[in-house]
Amino acid sequence: MSPAGCPHVNGFKVDNWRQNLRVIYQCFVWSGSVETRKRKAKSCICHLCGAHLNRLHSCLNCVFFGCFAKKHIHEHAKNKRHNLVSNWSLIRYRRGDRVVNSIDLLYGGIYCFLCQDYIYDKDMEQIAKEEQRKAWKLQGVGEKYSTWEPTKREMELLRHNPKRRKITSNCTIGLRGLINLGNTCFMNCIVQALTHTPLLRDFFLSDRHKCEMQSNSCLVCEMSQLFQEFYSGHRSPHIPFRLLHLVWTHARHLAGYEQQDAHEFLIAALDVLHRHCKGDDNGKKSNNPNNCNCIIDQIFTGGLQSDVTCQVCHGVSTTIDPFWDISLDLPGSSTPFWPLSPGGDGSTLNGESHLTGATTLTDCLRRFTRPEHLGSGAKIKCSGCHSYQESTKQLTMKKLPIVACFHLKRFEHSAKLRRKITTYVSFPLELDMTPFMASSKESRMNGQYQQSIDVFNNDNKYSLFAVVNHQGTLESGHYTTFIRQHKDQWFKCDDAIITKASIKDVLDSEGYLLFYHKQFLEYE
Amino acid sequence: MRATINQKLTEMGERERLKELLRAKLTECGWRDQLKAYCKDVIKEKGLEHVTVEDLVVEITAKGRVLVPDSLKKELLQRIRAFLAQHAT
Numbered sequence: 001m002s003p004a005g006c007p008h009v010n011g012f013k014v015d016n017w018r019q020n021l022r023v024i025y026q027c028f029v030w031s032g033s034v035e036t037r038k039r040k041a042k043s044c045i046c047h048l049c050g051a052h053l054n055r056l057h058s059c060l061n062c063v064f065f066g067c068f069a070k071k072h073i074h075e076h077a078k079n080k081r082h083n084l085v086s087n088w089s090l091i092r093y094r095r096g097d098r099v100v101n102s103i104d105l106l107y108g109g110i111y112c113f114l115c116q117d118y119i120y121d122k123d124m125e126q127i128a129k130e131e132q133r134k135a136w137k138l139q140g141v142g143e144k145y146s147t148w149e150p151t152k153r154e155m156e157l158l159r160h161n162p163k164r165r166k167i168t169s170n171c172t173i174g175l176r177g178l179i180n181l182g183n184t185c186f187m188n189c190i191v192q193a194l195t196h197t198p199l200l201r202d203f204f205l206s207d208r209h210k211c212e213m214q215s216n217s218c219l220v221c222e223m224s225q226l227f228q229e230f231y232s233g234h235r236s237p238h239i240p241f242r243l244l245h246l247v248w249t250h251a252r253h254l255a256g257y258e259q260q261d262a263h264e265f266l267i268a269a270l271d272v273l274h275r276h277c278k279g280d281d282n283g284k285k286s287n288n289p290n291n292c293n294c295i296i297d298q299i300f301t302g303g304l305q306s307d308v309t310c311q312v313c314h315g316v317s318t319t320i321d322p323f324w325d326i327s328l329d330l331p332g333s334s335t336p337f338w339p340l341s342p343g344g345d346g347s348t349l350n351g352e353s354h355l356t357g358a359t360t361l362t363d364c365l366r367r368f369t370r371p372e373h374l375g376s377g378a379k380i381k382c383s384g385c386h387s388y389q390e391s392t393k394q395l396t397m398k399k400l401p402i403v404a405c406f407h408l409k410r411f412e413h414s415a416k417l418r419r420k421i422t423t424y425v426s427f428p429l430e431l432d433m434t435p436f437m438a439s440s441k442e443s444r445m446n447g448q449y450q451q452s453i454d455v456f457n458n459d460n461k462y463s464l465f466a467v468v469n470h471q472g473t474l475e476s477g478h479y480t481t482f483i484r485q486h487k488d489q490w491f492k493c494d495d496a497i498i499t500k501a502s503i504k505d506v507l508d509s510e511g512y513l514l515f516y517h518k519q520f521l522e523y524e
Numbered sequence: 525m526r527a528t529i530n531q532k533l534t535e536m537g538e539r540e541r542l543k544e545l546l547r548a549k550l551t552e553c554g555w556r557d558q559l560k561a562y563c564k565d566v567i568k569e570k571g572l573e574h575v576t577v578e579d580l581v582v583e584i585t586a587k588g589r590v591l592v593p594d595s596l597k598k599e600l601l602q603r604i605r606a607f608l609a610q611h612a613t
Contacts, residue, residue, distance in 0.1 A: 031534075041534035045527065109577075117576040139540060 006112045006119040018127060025131035028058055029108040032135030044105055057102040057111060065105070074113065108132070165233070169486055174201070176230045177237030177496035181244055185495055186262040189479040190269060191240065192493040193466040193515050194223075195230045196483040197403055203295045205231060212278055219246050219269070220276045237496035247272075262468055262479050263325070263407050263513060270296055270324050300324045303399035305438045308380055309371075309392050315384035320398050325405040325513075328364040332423045334414050337367060361406065361427040361514065369396050369436045396438040402521065404433070404462055406514040411474060420474045427467075427514055429503065433460040462516035470512045482506045529608065538607050542600065549596055559588050 026032070031040040044056060044065060058065050102111050108128045109118045136144060150158065167173060174196065178188040194200060203209075204227040209220050222243050229238050248255035251268040277294035301322050308317045331337035337359075371394040374380065379388035410421045434440055437460060467482040480494045482501055492501040533539040550556055566583045567575050 034537075037537055038535050041531040044534075117578065139537060 006115045006121075008112050008114045009110070009119065009121050009124070013123070018123075021124060021127050022131055024058065024103060025108060025128055026135070028105050029103070029128075030132045030135035032138030056105045058105055059102050172485065172491075173233055174231050174485065175491060175493075175498050176234065177493070177498050179237050179239045180495040181239070181241060182257045183259045184240075184244060185479040186260045186265050187240070187244065187247065188495055189262050189468045189481040189493070190266045191226065191243070192481040192483055193266075193468060193513070194269075195227060196466055196485070197299065197515070198465075198517065199299050199402060200295065201227060201231075204228075208295070209277070213276060217246060217249060218276050219250060219272045222246050223273065259477065261411065262470070263327075266405070266513065267324060270300060299402045300405070302397060302401035302404065305396050305398040307394045307396070308374075309394070310380070310382040310384060311390045311392065313382060313384040313389075315382060317380075317383065324401075325407050326365075326368065327407040327409055328361075328368055329409055330364065330421050330423050330425065331359050332421045333409065333412055334416075358424055358426045361425060361431070364406075364408070364425065365433075365436050369394065369441075394441070396441045397433060397436050398438045400433055400437070400460060400518070402518045404516045404518075406516070408512055408514070410470065410510075410512055418474055420470075420477075422510065425511055427464070427507070427511055429464050429507070430519075431462040431464070431516055433462060458520040459518075461519040463519050464506075464514065465517045466513075466515035467506055467509060467511055468513035468515075469509050471510075479512075482509065529604075532608070532611065533604070536611065542603065545603075546596075546600060549599075550592070553593055553596065555588075555591055555593075558591060559584055562587060 027036050028040055028044060031037045049067060056065055056067060102113070103109070104111060104118075108131075110121065110124055111117070112119045165173070178191060180188065204224045207224070209224055211218050211221050213221075226238075226240070226243060247265075247269070250272045251265075254260050254265060254268055274292065274294055274296040277292075277296060301324060303320045304323045304326075306319050306321065309315070310317075329335055329337060371392045373392050374390065376390055380391045381387070382389045382391070406427075408425055412419050412421060465484040469480050469482070471478050471480070478494075480492060482490055482492055482505070484490050488503065490501040490503060490506050492499050492505070530539070533542070562584055563580055566580055570579055
């Protein structure tokens with residue numbers, strides 16, 4: 001199996017062989033268009049036995065399709081002494097030239113009968129790859145995963161830097177404690193969650209940030225440094241004084257040694273990172289803050305759809321706003337939690353049990369997306385009725401972010417009281433957001449009540465990867481984070497102390513900020 | 525009968541779609557990794573310089589067929605049935 005190709009292929013590489021090979025790929029291997037598919041369906045059967053299932057190969061020299069498994073193509077090759085090419089109407093083959101290859105119609109591999117194996121010719125592979133991409137585009141599939149192959153420059157770099165770090169299933173690289181610099185656990189807990197967000201980690205470890213800030217005050221650069229520290233393999237706790245200083249500089253309201261709210265820090269940090277990401281826009285200079293393509297937006301930004309329905313003419317006015325997190329009300333707050341919706345149901349979702357009567361994350365989400373009567377005191381001007389009418393408002397998810405952060409509103413700052421709501425809310429390891437999508441609401445409204453769960457649709461499935469908890473009271477409390485490593489190993493990060501945790505520890509915890517990551521990622 | 529079904533599936537592009545879904549599902553359930561490991565074993569056994577694709581195909585086809593989860597076979601069959609029912613002439 002030499003990577004240099006086989007010598008017998010040169011007999012094929014004559015005249016217009018590239019174009020001929022392309023046609024074969026387009027018509028019989030990667031049939032992208034409707035016409036080629038029709039043709040493939042009709043003609044791709046064995047000329048000897050009519051079957052289509054036994055690893056059909058096409059002779060590259062003439063019009064002959066034969067089974068590989070039943071050796072029909074082998075017979076043909078021997079009898080006719082043919083072996084390559086198969087676009088019949090366009091080529092002329094020279095007498096006496098023996099072309100000894102055939103092409104597999106399932107995967108497009110080239111088989112040489114003289115070498116008795118599949119061969120790999122750089123030129124032909126290049127053509128095969130291009131034709132496959134074209135066919136995918138025609139089918140609307142877009143780009144698909146292909147394994148990484150190093151460029152010449154990358155090979156050089158790899159040779160000059162021979163030190164390698166191997167990640168085994170039980171290695172703990174990426175785990176590092178953070179020293180508390182004086183009530184800075186609100187910052188530490190968020191840093192732990194961010195450094196264990198897989199996509200963010202990949203972005204920073206592959207050095208994708210190009211800084212355009214002149215001074216040394218770029219938070220994204222500092223974040224990059226932080227990732228280097230976390231994945232350096234050092235086990236001593238890191239002292240994030242530079243990060244703290246930058247946060248004080250860019251988010252004045254968080255400065256000082258008092259305890260701050262971790263959720264506020266998260267939003268402030270994402271905001272500053274988003275602003276400092278200007279140089280990473282891939283050259284698309286978008287001055288529109290709502291149309292940014294920075295890594296923060298790619299990972300964290302979702303779209304929240306708000307539908308206001310006029311109760312008189314039933315006209316719907318829709319707006320979509322970007323969001324980085326979903327703040328959920330809890331039972332026990334001054335705003336009533338139950339019932340979830342007018343005539344609400346109590347069905348279970350996402351495998352959470354109502355046996356103990358505990359509120360679940362799904363309950364909170366259902367409440368968040370329920371239709372809400374705005375009442376006679378809050379009439380909206382309806383463009384259909386041209387007057388002020390009563391209406392209902394409903395929130396649903398239009399676009400889900402790759403990382404969904406749920407904020408349980410445990411700190412109540414109403415006019416009468418300031419307190420912490422400690423109601424236990426049970427949350428799942430795996431979450432399906434399908435029922436809360438705008439598209440699901442539309443199908444419900446169109447009368448499709450029984451939504452069969454499409455096993456093949458994985459777009460809305462999420463996995464828990466970090467949980468930030470708050471212990472204590474509103475006045476004095478402490479933040480810790482549970483983070484997930486590899487597939488099912490959890491660790492508790494309490495400032496400088498990292499300990500192993502069980503899944504039960506995580507799921508039994510109170511929960512303040514819940515970080516979920518999409519299970520399946522699509523290429524753009 | 526198989527030939528007509530195959531023809532219909534190919535013509536309407538459903539064959540490609542099903543192949544892609546199958547590919548994704550087999551990767552998810554670890555089938556691909558299992559077979560990859562088995563391939564490596566076969567290659568080690570036969571020696572990298574002498575092994576051919578044919579060797580591998582012969583060795584792993586039987587094992588591969590057995591390792592496909594029944595639930596996946598059922599799902600796919602259901603999908604094909606639904607498609608044919610939808611497009612019955």
